[in-house]
Amino acid sequence: MPQHPKPERITDLSRLKAFTNPLRMQLYRLLYAAGTATASQLAEQVDQAPSLVSYHLRKLAEHGFVTEAGAQSADGRERWWQVTSEEGWGYRESDLAGTPEGAAAVGAVTRGLIDSRAAQYRTYLDQGAAWGKEWTDAAFSAEWLLDLTPVELAEMNDELQALARRWRQRGKAAKAAGDTEGREHVSVHLYGFPFRP
Incomplete structure (x- = not known):
């Protein structure tokens, strides 16, 4: 059976702490789904200023989660971004929670993920009828x-x-x-x- 790549396992607390900011988590998830996007495109989706989104994308890039993508349009002034790994990332509590700071970061990121997922599911439930019978029966x-x-x-x-x-x-x-x-x-x-x- 062929070996498939697995999500990157974060073992460095400073990298995990990049996701204690909920906006960074949201930007990462949107970029993962989109494949590539500009800060302006992402800013429209999160209702934030492009300059703030650019700042957070640069922070994610500093920690190796996103990287610049090749130009996607003839206008070379736009800076395009993509996630670094299409397999995503994960972490084990035991690798990071051995200190009070680590336990707090793991708790914050885990709760942020749960909150984000629950909000995404609630949005689907609120919009369920708009998806139609085929999708609601499959969900x-x-x-x-x-x-x-x-x-x-x-x-x-x-x-x-x-x-x-x-x-x-x-x-x-x-x-x-x-x-x-x-x-x-x-x-x-x-x-x-x-x-x-």
């Missing part, structure tokens, strides 16, 4: 209560990531082949964590 929300060990939960995570990578590659290949009819960005959020009833 899902599920919860499974399982009895697992930490090793089994980690194995399930690996399997789910491999599945998501396969579907992402399928969508990219279809777009590259010109198959864009009916194709939309789709967000899938899954969480696996222990709990005691």
Whole structure:
């Protein structure tokens, strides 16, 4: 079986702290979905000044999360950006939370991600009727209560990531082949964590 690239694992606290700013997280997510964009284009989406968006993009670039993309138009004055890795990034709490500062950063970034994902899902729910029956029938929300060990939960995570990578590659290949009819960005959020009833 071929080895697929995995998301970059952040182990440097200063890099993770770049995402304690919610606007940076939002800009990264928008840029990831768009592929490439200018600060002005992103500024319109987040209702902020282009100069502020440019500042935050430069900060993300300093930490290696985004980079300048090649010019996308004949007007060479526009600065285009793209994410550095199409696999994205991730982190393990155990790598970063060994100090009070690390624990605070991990908590802030994790809560920011959860808030961002919940807001995205709420927006879909608010606009559900506008998507039409085909999309609302295809969309899902599920919860499974399982009895697992930490090793089994980690194995399930690996399997789910491999599945998501396969579907992402399928969508990219279809777009590259010109198959864009009916194709939309789709967000899938899954969480696996222990709990005691």
